[in-house]
Amino acid sequence: MPPQKKAQGRQKDQGPHIFRARIGSVDRALLHSVIETHRLDVAGGLRREESGEVATDAYATEEVLQQLRRQGISVQVVENATETGRSRQAEVGKGNRFAKGAVPRGTGLPEDGDDVPER
Structure with missing residues (x-):
């Protein structure tokens, strides 16, 4: 089997952005239906708000x-999850920490003499 080629010409801003939004409706069945119809990724389960709405957080494109708004679902955008993910990538190391044969050992707990920053 030949090795797979890496995707070439990919740009950082390829494709639509994904947003995390609070979606809700007073009609629980309607909310459940649109979650299934649009195959939404949801964070957590449905919860009843003080307003009487049943709500959850979902990830979806602006489209x-x-x-959802046209179907009578209330939508409040919480964040642009695509941009949040991109900014978090700055926290990820770029080098190969195993290049010199330094393979981590043990339980991952600090030991005496380890240089560990205070939290």
Whole structure:
């Protein structure tokens, strides 16, 4: 089997952005239906708000969020998850920490003499 080629010409801003949004409806069945119909990724389960709405957080494109609004679902964008993910990538190391044969051993707990920053 030949080795797979790496995708070439990929740009950082390829494709639509994904947003985390609070979606809700007073009609639990409607909310459940749109979650299934649009195959939404949801964070946590449904919860009843003080307003009487049943709500959850979902991840979707702006296009899908507009469709939900047209179907009578309340939508409040919490964050642009695509941008949040990109900014978090700065926290990820770029080098190969195992290049010189330094393989981590043990339980991952600090031991005496380890240089560990205070939290």
